[in-house]
Amino acid sequence: xxxxxxxxxxxxxxxxxxxxxxxxxxxxxxxxxxxxxxxxxxxxxxxxxxxxxxxxxxxxx
Ligand SMILES: [Zn+2]
Numbered sequence: 001x002x003x004x005x006x007x008x009x010x011x012x013x014x015x016x017x018x019x020x021x022x023x024x025x026x027x028x029x030x031x032x033x034x035x036x037x038x039x040x041x042x043x044x045x046x047x048x049x050x051x052x053x054x055x056x057x058x059x060x061x
Contacts, residue, residue: 022053029057 021027027050038045041060048057 019053022050022055027055027057028052032056 029048030051032047032049034046035044036047037043038058038060043060046059048059049055050057
């Protein structure tokens with residue numbers, strides 16, 4: 001007695017179910033707005049959003 005094996009709870013994994021790829025950096029990017037003029041950048045940018053986790057990314061063209 002005395003040896004307690006730490007048991008990993010699956011709750012975190014369940015929360016992020018389907019986002020495993022996202023957490024690894026493999027997002028499912030979808031174009032939200034193509035060739036939008038970004039005033040701050042002063043040029044055309046394309047806005048992407050991940051279909052899984054909702055993270056957004058702006059790509060300057
Ligand atoms: Zn993602």
